[in-house]
Amino acid sequence: MPEIKTLTVLGTGVLGSQIAYQAAFHGFAVTAYDLDDEALEKARARFAHLAGIYRAQKVAGVEEGQAEAALANLRLTADLGTAVANADLVIEAVPERIELKRDLYRKIADLAPAKTIFATNSSTLLPSDLKDFTGRPDHFLAIHYANNIWVQNIAEVMGTAETDPAVFDAVVDFARNSGLEPIEIKKEKAGYVLNSLLVPLLNAAAGLLLQGIASPETIDKTWRIATGAPSGPFQIYDVVGLGTAYNIAASSPDAGSQAFAKYLKDNYIDKGKLGISTGEGFYTY
Numbered sequence: 001m002p003e004i005k006t007l008t009v010l011g012t013g014v015l016g017s018q019i020a021y022q023a024a025f026h027g028f029a030v031t032a033y034d035l036d037d038e039a040l041e042k043a044r045a046r047f048a049h050l051a052g053i054y055r056a057q058k059v060a061g062v063e064e065g066q067a068e069a070a071l072a073n074l075r076l077t078a079d080l081g082t083a084v085a086n087a088d089l090v091i092e093a094v095p096e097r098i099e100l101k102r103d104l105y106r107k108i109a110d111l112a113p114a115k116t117i118f119a120t121n122s123s124t125l126l127p128s129d130l131k132d133f134t135g136r137p138d139h140f141l142a143i144h145y146a147n148n149i150w151v152q153n154i155a156e157v158m159g160t161a162e163t164d165p166a167v168f169d170a171v172v173d174f175a176r177n178s179g180l181e182p183i184e185i186k187k188e189k190a191g192y193v194l195n196s197l198l199v200p201l202l203n204a205a206a207g208l209l210l211q212g213i214a215s216p217e218t219i220d221k222t223w224r225i226a227t228g229a230p231s232g233p234f235q236i237y238d239v240v241g242l243g244t245a246y247n248i249a250a251s252s253p254d255a256g257s258q259a260f261a262k263y264l265k266d267n268y269i270d271k272g273k274l275g276i277s278t279g280e281g282f283y284t285y
């Protein structure tokens, strides 16, 4: 089984910065790549912010000085060749645009050594949509993290029919060694396991609200009490962010989704209420 010691993360936005920091926190040598110095400055600020969160929240396994030590394991570069030259694993977390991702894989296919495993963190694309651009379909798969990975600490690992099983196992091991619970997915599935469960729940809750069946509080209370879950669907909407919920609903041709998008826009988005991040959404924080 290939051994993973060095990680390179492409894209240092919301998820890329968390993936890089989490691995550095667990002792991996991490290189973070983004387009230019301006993006790298933002990445530095994100890493410092994450160090503060990990320290304050006493993330599992945190010892005195560990949050700062993680920063010393992180190297930043805007040079793609340098970024991937020594990587055992490259995790791609660039914007969710298929042509942008394909173009990046075409480039690193030539720049990275043959041993390097590539993994996409894409939420909506299948690894099959990208594998033919990697130059190494047997060394390519998806590893999908959830936002706020120090708390929602799962990593869904999903290969294509061409992924070498030893590569799959190595990435599962990497996930575990970087403090995450690996979720092994045996077949390609849009939405992985998490969103295959979560999206229908959230859609059903939106339907109940729009049809005037029950209030968000009542729907959430039902779900919490009857299943023992800590949060109901509208509490989850507030965590995900109503801007994201709006974008997803608005991009669906389905009439129910369009109605929910309009509801979110009129009652929340246009009033600057985006959920927990702005202090108000379905609930006030």
Ligand code: NAD
Binding pocket: 010, 011, 012, 013, 014, 015, 016, 033, 034, 035, 039, 092, 093, 094, 095, 096, 100, 104, 121, 122, 123, 124, 144, 145, 146, 147
């Ligand atoms: P983001 O917009 O916050 O960050 C994207 C980063 O990529 C930016 O720093 C940008 O400068 C950089 N970038 C743009 N073009 C690039 C290029 N050609 N090469 C290298 N870097 C480039 O996006 P995000 O929310 O972190 O999402 C990234 C990926 O992670 C997407 O595929 C998304 O589906 C997935 N994801 C996101 C979430 C989430 O909650 N945000 C959760 C799970 C998975």
